Amino acid sequence: MNRRIGFGDTVLLYLDRKRRWLVKVSEGKQFHTHRGFIELEKIVGKSFGDSVITSTGDKLYVLKPTLVDILNFFERPTQVLYPKDLGLLLLKLDLEPGKRVIEAGTGSGVATAAIANAVKPSGHVYSYEVNLEFLNKARQNLSRLDLLKYVTLKHSDARDGFDEIDVDAVFLDLGDPWNVVSKAYLKLKGSGTLASFSPTMNQVEKTVSMMKKDGFIDIETCELLLRHMRVEEGRFRPETRMVAHTGYLTFARKANREDPEV
Amino acid sequence: MNRRIGFGDTVLLYLDRKRRWLVKVSEGKQFHTHRGFIELEKIVGKSFGDSVITSTGDKLYVLKPTLVDILNFFERPTQVLYPKDLGLLLLKLDLEPGKRVIEAGTGSGVATAAIANAVKPSGHVYSYEVNLEFLNKARQNLSRLDLLKYVTLKHSDARDGFDEIDVDAVFLDLGDPWNVVSKAYLKLKGSGTLASFSPTMNQVEKTVSMMKKDGFIDIETCELLLRHMRVEEGRFRPETRMVAHTGYLTFARKANREDPEV
Amino acid sequence: MNRRIGFGDTVLLYLDRKRRWLVKVSEGKQFHTHRGFIELEKIVGKSFGDSVITSTGDKLYVLKPTLVDILNFFERPTQVLYPKDLGLLLLKLDLEPGKRVIEAGTGSGVATAAIANAVKPSGHVYSYEVNLEFLNKARQNLSRLDLLKYVTLKHSDARDGFDEIDVDAVFLDLGDPWNVVSKAYLKLKGSGTLASFSPTMNQVEKTVSMMKKDGFIDIETCELLLRHMRVEEGRFRPETRMVAHTGYLTFARKANREDPEV
Amino acid sequence: MNRRIGFGDTVLLYLDRKRRWLVKVSEGKQFHTHRGFIELEKIVGKSFGDSVITSTGDKLYVLKPTLVDILNFFERPTQVLYPKDLGLLLLKLDLEPGKRVIEAGTGSGVATAAIANAVKPSGHVYSYEVNLEFLNKARQNLSRLDLLKYVTLKHSDARDGFDEIDVDAVFLDLGDPWNVVSKAYLKLKGSGTLASFSPTMNQVEKTVSMMKKDGFIDIETCELLLRHMRVEEGRFRPETRMVAHTGYLTFARKANREDPEV
Secondary structure, three states, X not given: OOOEOOOOOEEEEEEEOOEEEEEEOOOOOEEEEOOEEEEHHHHOOOEOOOEEEOOOOOEEEEEOOOHHHHHHOXXXXXXXXXXXXXXXXXXXXXXXXXXXXXXXXXXXXXXXXXXXXXXXXXXXXXXXXXXXXXXXHHHHHHHHOOOHHHEEEEEOOHHHOOOOOOEEEEXXXXXXXXXXXXXXXXXXXXXXXXXXXXXXXXXXXXXXXXXXXHOEEXXXXXXXXXXXXXXXXXXXXXXXXXXXXXXXXXXXXXXXXXXXXX | OOOEOOOOOEEEEEEEOOEEEEEEOOOOOEEEEOOEEEEHHHHOOOEOOOEEEOOOOOEEEEEOOOHHHHHHOOOOOOOOXXXXXXXXXXXXXXXXXXXXXXXXXXXXXXXXXXXXXXXXXXXXXXXXXXXXXXHHHHHHHHHHOOOHHHEEEEEOOHHHOOOOOOEEEEEEOXXXXXXXXXXXXXXXXXXXXXXXXXXXHHHHHHHHHHHHHHOEEEEEEEEEEEEEEEOOOOXXXXXXXXXXXXXXXXXXXXXXXXXXXO | OOOEOOOOOXXXXXXXXXXXXXXXXXXXXXXXXXXXXXXXXXXXXXXXXOXXXXXXXXXXXXXXXXXXXXXXXXXXXOOOOOHHHHHHHHHHOOOOOOOEEEEEOOOOOHHHHHHHHHHOOOOEEEEEEOOXXXXXHHHHHHHHOOOHHHEEEEEOOHHXXXXXXXXXXXXXXXXOHHHOHHHHHHHEEEEEEEEEEEOOHHHHHHHHHHHHHHOEEEEEEEEEEEEEEEOOOOOOEEOOEEEOOOOEEXXXXXXXXXXXXX | OOOEOOOOOEEEEEEEOOEEEEEEOOOOOEEEEOOEEEEHHHHOOOEOOOEEEOOOOOEEEEEOOOHHHHHHOOOOOOOOOOHHHHHHHHHHOOOOOOOEEEEEOOXXXXXXXXXXXXXXXXXXXXXXXXXXXXXXXXXXXXXXXXXXXXXXXXXXXXXXXXXXXXXXXXXXOOOOHHHOHHHHHHHEEEEEEEEEEEOOHHHHHHHHHHHHHHOEEEEEEEEEEXXXXXXXXXXXXXXXXXXXXOOEEEEEEEOOOOOOOO
């Protein structure tokens, strides 16, 4: 059976594809939309997937927020990765429960959350950020998802290197990833996975050059374009507008410089 | 410390971006490439990330296969999802350890494996396939990844419905997904996630119409284009050729038809 | 030497990539922008490429409008073709001075103008439109480009057929092109070129089926995606947003049904 | 009436979308395909659009070659522009009969031919090429299209500058276009159009910087992606593979450096 919703739960109130809200079910509170309001206590006892009717007679669906729903509501002081990029990133970093991952550039914590979700409960993320304001925002965002216990947030410059050793994967989400490639190499396990996300070609060019120099192999750079379709019966067509660019993803593997037995 | 490689381990032998092989390290065996051969026992005792030299003096890196590496070597009687599609699929289905998922259309088991990997160790995949040959191939592929314990393979037609109830997510990878949408609705939890993958616009058109009729909401259809970049210093450009189409991904959420308390 | 600008000339006043205006140089008139105004007579005697300073000290360049500049300022009661689509259309229709072309669906006259410009001075366009309001708007737009003499605008339903015979090319820009394919076949020269532009997949599906049935060959359908780049030194990247879809272009050639000599 | 085909005519023999040949109708010659052969004199007296039957009973359509058909058969010692790029290029250069155009980098003459075709009969193209072998190949290619009379081919390095003055448009198709931007500026009319085609981001970056420095305005860089559709009734889908990159197109307009009257 489905669990009933109670006070303290966070729900996604869904009006339509463009209008949805992440709301905490609190006692004695109202939630207002441009289509009327609801008393939040009316949600208590409902199951996810049920609906409530607003004061103007409009229907709001009460959904269980997915990870992507919640990431969409993260406060974002910085540019963030979109689900299209995050999905490929998690696969190519080869994450699964138990993996230990370094992230350089916490930003708002969007990638941190997705990575933590993929390695929990037995894995861990060590995330470095120089900007204290970003770090605090990320902490707040991650606690909302109850993921903070799988993450160590570090107020430190990734260019000064990392404390952890023998990690399974490193993700660079920095303005100057090329300055951190060598630091990542030092702390990765042999054969470990490295990924970097950058909006400009120039950043990628410098970063890939450094990866080659440092002994990374299987280096590949790609971009992902996501296009939505407007699906109406007899009138199927792509949407009129789309996001043309978020950033380039670069992936690589660590090759050991010399064989230990030699 | 990194674990040393032993007999029985499966390794990825990497020559360059285009030439790589998934190999089981067996006693007394050689592995032949067009760049010479190696005695596989030379790999024993090495760490992942080390290299071996072939009889022609070429260097082969010994990497730990990632999930994506192994999926690339699945025997594929059917069309398969690419990592670009799989990554977004896993995120949008909102998978994490513990989730219970129905898959209709096991095919070669590529998506089955990726889903199982995302919900393990406490979750489970129930995968339906009418074609016995595909099912056997998928079983073989999944056992290679040691994921069979998280998957129940069912030789059964998804159009006849599913046995499980209250599952968290359903994935349709069928030629006629529209015929299974109602069956999926019945067995999904309220607010649960549904996804479908289809190569043609006509399949999507029918499937989305059925989703709307059946009470799914938040329906979206998209396609993902992945373009590789050729990154050489001073000569950065996209690759000359790319895969132009794999399929359309459609995502939806289950809205309950009537509120239980009414 | 460059010609000097005089009263009556139409010029493009260019402030930056996003702000430009098509202006007729008239006596005693001012032209106002959010960056000050200019007396239009200050432009008289200048050469194209020169600049004028507005009342707020901003610089406006005085450019000779290109065909594309002018098409961008057409009044558009209907959806129009973009330069990316127009360029390929003109090439694939194989237009050059002297060709005779039928257009079904004048709309605002954007394609009409581009086609007329390509076949002038010795060729001609016969353009059919049922909507009188559109036709009048197109007439106005075409006269602005001084192209009316190469165009016969017909207030007539293309589904009733065309008056001209042995034309070199036919362009269909209609909501239901499949209903006009047979009419186009009748009036095209053997080996003549046919093109159709449609926003939805369903329109293309029906139109291509009809083309096959009617004896067209070399049928191809494509879409064009144009992405702008943001080129700043050291920060090269694609623009963040783009037009994701305008329409599908379908091209075909007329094969004669039976050889005349048989 | 359609003209009858005679000896000396060049025709396009069309078997299907992938197999087509440009053939000169000569006396006493056979044309062989993997689907049998035909006596070329059997074509004489036919109209374009008719068909001939090969020795194996297969049907070959006899089409009048379009400009694009012929460009596809140019001998190509160098990389060439595709129709998608050529179409936009011709529009943005604002070509029409009478325009005078400089091209730097004749290559195989593909762009030269398309430009000549657009400015004929009263316009002219001045095309510069340092590589004599390319120039000879281009001459041969252009004569095949009967376009040589509208083109002056110059065996000269564009970096040494151009002889013509007050041209309407300049097109740069060079490995180092940035070295020729200033030369183009000198010879363009005020407000004239400049275009450049380059495969790498680095070339574009340098070229655009030089354009800005030199006094060009309205600078825009874009790429065009063309995707074919596989249109079968009930099975509409994009093709599986596509060309992912040809090159970036950059367009600009010449702004005069100082107003003549100052």
